[in-house]
Amino acid sequence: METINNDSSLKDGLISKDKLIALKKNLIGNETVIVICGPTCSGKTRAALNLAMLLDTDIISADSMQAFRYMDIGTDKQDLEKFSVKQFMINICDPDYRLTAVEFRDIARKVIKEEFFNKNKIPIIAGGSGLHIRAIIDDLMCAPDSRHELKKEIKEKIKLKGLDYYYNELKKMDMEYALKISSNDERRIVRALEVCYSTNRKFSDYLTNWEERKSIYNCVMIGLNTERKSLYDNIDKRVKEMIEKGLLEEVSLLYERGYSGCNSITQAIGYKELIKYLDGEMSLDESIEEIKKNTRHLAKKQLTWFKADGRINWVESGSSAGIKDIMKDILSIINLKVEHGRI
Known part of the structure; x- marks a missing residue:
């Protein structure tokens, strides 16, 4: 360095x-x-x-x-x-x-x-x-962390009754937040309902001092x-170096130890893609390209987040x-x- x-x-x-x-x-x-x-x-x-x-x-x-x-x-x-x-x-x-x-x-x-x-x-x-x-x-005032089972349950219900139904549910529980988001924004609707259901409080209560x-x-x-070009070049170079340093072996060891389904692994770029390779869902080359693509998406999201501050x-x-x-x-x-x- x-x-x-x-x-x-x-x-x-x-x-x-x-x-x-x-x-x-x-x-x-x-x-x-x-x-x-x-x-x-x-x-x-x-x-x-x-x-x-x-x-x-x-x-x-x-x-x-x-x-x-x-x-x-x-x-x-x-x-x-x-x-x-x-x-x-x-x-x-x-x-x-x-x-x-x-x-x-x-x-x-x-x-x-x-x-x-x-x-x-x-x-x-x-x-x-x-x-x-x-x-x-x-x-x-931080909202509670996501609860996987509750989040999964809400998503299953949306498949049955439709997103509009649950957007209206959110309006009943937290009109202030519902009016700030799109009725098609499933991710935010699910997150807000998850907090409302698990805490009996409005999601907007946790956002009062956010701004x-x-x-x-x-x-x-x-x-x-x-x-952007330099950033994407850096990403491609880093992914190549990680593979050369033994990222696949690191992920394989975590897989063998039974960590493949852990929240940290399923969220972490570089790990979740290689788990798919180990599960036979994609080739090694495909998983490496997926790592590069997901890292570029992450960089874009991070920049958007920080530019707002x-x-x-x-x-x-x-x-x-x-x-x-x-x-x-x-x-x-x-x-x-x-x-x-x-x-």
Whole structure:
């Protein structure tokens, strides 16, 4: 992974030693949390690692799938210990454990307090799981996680009575939310009904502070943006490298251990497609192409999610941007926030 050595970075004009000392003091004093986000394959880990090395701190992963043990190659876990940088929120549970966004939030906030603020270190959250980032940093009332059996039951009933019937059911239970969505949006209708049925509360109750985007921390949010062609090239390259590193063998081992039906595996790109190959549903080449296609779709969804958040300051991280350029832009954003007293 491309890195900038601390001493050379100072010499090359990224930031003077005095300014770096002052910046760290300010960020620590204000208990600032730095967030590095963006779509998959945009260079978040590289940027976070270089920033952590510069600020003498560690990283909190906001990748929901990296939390699971034994899922290493497909989630692109990186060994940062050789750079003397710790990663938190990685390998915290087995694949068959149902880790909710609320539990993830609670563990991460505990880490921020005990491993960073209490030790005068600057938390750097890095990842592409937008929901989990917001769960950690924002003052949200989170809706309960999806219940597979109830969700399946609602979908079966929709097949029998039609989507219009259940859209009208939603209007009776939560008119406010029903009017915000299309009567043809089955995914959102099912999710809202699932919450209404399981909690006896309106789904809209959980969205009251969603649009406020109010953080409980002093945050500097940085998004990495890569032009589409470069991003898709990165995706194809990463998938090829994962296969070469032994992704199929990793998935086969999980399959043999009985994890193939776990929620984490059935949701994780790179795993669910190869499970289909192991089940004889498609060829290996077809499953690899499916991984590439699904990763591109994920990147598009992630970018849409993050672009909706006006707090994010965007940095170009495409093929034309070297790590020094990226770091200069990131430091410029952080310094600007400090100088204007916005953190």
